[in-house]
Amino acid sequence: MLFVFAPAPRHTAPAAREAAFHERARRVGSVNYQLTVATTVLPRLTRDGARAPVWQVVGNGHGEERRALAALPKAR
Template structure:
């Protein structure tokens, strides 16, 4: 899949997260965004589940590590990534070699000095 299609996919996830639910509002309770309706929790600050992209080897393309790095550069420019939408990436070789329990994923827009983390350490939907 091209970078443009992956970025468009991220933008659609963000649009889904904020889209109003049709026909669900009433005078007592106005309609909430789709993401809040489907991922409701006790807090008004609801978290959308993290999105994971896995880069696999492909013929006639750059290696998975190169494509992952290029994706991070482009995805960091999507406005909602990092504060409303958690996007993590890994490569199939890294995931196969180390397993999901090890530090294999990178979070787009992560500026806290953590390079990689385990998939279980990604934020959970509340």
């Protein structure tokens, strides 16, 4: 599942909302869902493209490098 955080009137910047999403996900215990969730922000996606390393996998710790679409983990 891919989430793109886009600019929106009267909301915080997309990067701040993406960071908050990851922070909340880290606080959720292991739910053992067998799907991959990754996020990006619209400006980065527009600039670099979906196949570039713009995706950050949810729940894999702080500061993980972004990955290309083909490098995302496969759902089990």
